[in-house]
Amino acid sequence: MQTVFWLISNTLRATFKNKKNIIMYIGVPLIGIFISFLAYGGSSKTVVHVGIVNNDHQYIANDTVKFLDHLDNVKIEKIKKSDVNDKIASGSLDCVISLDNGFTNSVRSGNPGHIQITSIKGAQITSFVKSYLYNYVDNISAIGKVAKTDQAKFDQMYSNYQSASFKVSTKTVSDSSQSENMTTYSLGFLIMIMLMSAGNLSEIILKEKENRIYYRLLSAPINARMYIFSNIVVNMIIMTVQVILTLFFMTNVFHIDIHIPFWEAAVVMMLFALIAVGISLMIVAFSNNSKSSGALQNLIVVPTVMISGCFWPIEIMPSSVQRIADFLPQRWTLETLTKLQNGSSLGSLYLNILILLVFAIAFFLIAIYKFSRNSSTRNFV
Numbered sequence: 001m002q003t004v005f006w007l008i009s010n011t012l013r014a015t016f017k018n019k020k021n022i023i024m025y026i027g028v029p030l031i032g033i034f035i036s037f038l039a040y041g042g043s044s045k046t047v048v049h050v051g052i053v054n055n056d057h058q059y060i061a062n063d064t065v066k067f068l069d070h071l072d073n074v075k076i077e078k079i080k081k082s083d084v085n086d087k088i089a090s091g092s093l094d095c096v097i098s099l100d101n102g103f104t105n106s107v108r109s110g111n112p113g114h115i116q117i118t119s120i121k122g123a124q125i126t127s128f129v130k131s132y133l134y135n136y137v138d139n140i141s142a143i144g145k146v147a148k149t150d151q152a153k154f155d156q157m158y159s160n161y162q163s164a165s166f167k168v169s170t171k172t173v174s175d176s177s178q179s180e181n182m183t184t185y186s187l188g189f190l191i192m193i194m195l196m197s198a199g200n201l202s203e204i205i206l207k208e209k210e211n212r213i214y215y216r217l218l219s220a221p222i223n224a225r226m227y228i229f230s231n232i233v234v235n236m237i238i239m240t241v242q243v244i245l246t247l248f249f250m251t252n253v254f255h256i257d258i259h260i261p262f263w264e265a266a267v268v269m270m271l272f273a274l275i276a277v278g279i280s281l282m283i284v285a286f287s288n289n290s291k292s293s294g295a296l297q298n299l300i301v302v303p304t305v306m307i308s309g310c311f312w313p314i315e316i317m318p319s320s321v322q323r324i325a326d327f328l329p330q331r332w333t334l335e336t337l338t339k340l341q342n343g344s345s346l347g348s349l350y351l352n353i354l355i356l357l358v359f360a361i362a363f364f365l366i367a368i369y370k371f372s373r374n375s376s377t378r379n380f381v
Contacts, residue, residue, distance in 0.1 A: 003222055007230035011204065012237070025197055029242045030249055032189025036182040037254050048128060051079045051087050051096035056114070058104035060140060063162065067136050068097070074129070088120055095119035095126055097133065108154065110145035112137045180341050183250070183258040184334060187269065188310030190246050191330050192301065194239050194269075194276045199297040201235050202280035206290045228371075232277055239273040259341040267346065271356045272333045278363025285370035304328050329359040 015021050052065050069076050079087060079096070087093040100114040115137070119126050143161060147154035205228070243266055250256045258265060283300065287293035307321050308314070308330035314322055325331040336352040346353075 004226050004230050007227060008233050011230060011234045025238050026241065026245065029190050029193045029246050033186045033246065033250055033254055036186040048074050049094045050074055050076045050129060051084065051093040052076050053079060053081050053084060053096060053098040055101050056099045056103040060104040060107050061099045064099065064136065068133065071132055084118055088118060094121055095129060107137055107140050108144045110141050112141050180259060182256050184337065185311065186250055187337060188334060190242065191272060191310055191333060192305045194242060194273060195279065195301045197238060198235050198276040198280035199283060201238065202231060202284045203290050203293050205231060205284055206287060206293055210289060235277045236273060239276065240270065243269040260337065264340055264346050265337065268333060268336050272329065274360040275329045275356065275363060278360050278367060281367035282363050285367045305330055309334055329356060332356055
């Protein structure tokens with residue numbers, strides 16, 4: 001066992017002696033969080049900038065302006081009629097509401113008019129403003145229809161309406177889709193980095209063969225099984241650090257709500273770490289040298305990561321590609337995380353966990369079989 005510890009420590013020292021490897025194995029996984037934070041971390045709250053041209057200046061028109069000013073997500077700016085075209089064309093205002101002379105009298109008589117909304121952004125902007133503005137104006141107009149020519153009655157009803165004791169309270173419901181997207185694509189980026197890290201670390205086996213270091217080690221009281229096992233342990237140590245650091249930065253530095261207990265997310269990602277090691281050993285087993293190993297790694301990792309939904313929603317891809325993704329461990333890892341986010345317990349996802357374990361076992365068995373049949377570079381097992 002002491003020999004295995006020596007091999008592990010020696011591999012770790014040789015790996016991190018190069019400072020670039022510290023950035024690649026430790027720093028790069030955090031870049032995915034930053035990218036996801038930029039893509040999905042912006043505020044979803046939209047503010048509509050509305051210009052007001054009040055040419056009526058009577059009490060109903062003035063109260064209408066006050067009503068608009070108190071709307072959530074609406075910021076008003078009082079402008080002149082001559083500035084309307086410039087403000088709209090420049091994009092500084094989303095729309096302009098013009099209350100022309102006679103607006104108050106038309107609303108008072110029960111036939112609202114002398115109001116105009118100008119926008120070049122279409123119904124997506126004007127419909128939001130209209131829904132509030134027209135409802136308010138229609139309520140005042142209804143009072144005018146009831147009061148008819150009785151001004152005192154209108155003033156009383158209008159005053160009661162403006163000072164109504166009942167209020168409509170609003171509560172904002174948080175949208176969890178943003179944080180869930182950030183979690184999915186941050187961990188999707190981590191999945192790609194883990195695959196590449198495992199590939200590079202396992203590639204050390206081929207590089208040490210090419211440099212004849214491997215054969216010198218076997219001349220000592222070290223056998224091939226111990227050597228491969230130490231490489232697996234180094235892989236798992238580094239990927240454990242990657243997983244813990246990534247989850248820590250997501251939850252405590254970027255304050256992303258991953259909607260999963262920390263330990264559950266870590267367990268799922270560590271299962272994938274085993275899969276990543278199995279894939280990397282399988283690639284090494286089928287490669288004759290480090291160059292072919294690197295090429296095979298890129299051929300396997302990049303396409304599978306892309307079609308498994310690590311970078312974008314899998315739903316946007318053709319159904320045929322989605323069916324292919326069902327046979328990829330990356331897809332099952334992300335699906336397990338998604339189900340956990342949706343409220344499933346880790347125990348209820350035993351089938352997903354079993355499938356991930358089967359993937360890991362299958363890749364390890366393929367690697368072991370290929371190593372044992374590889375007579376050109378001596379047996380590993």
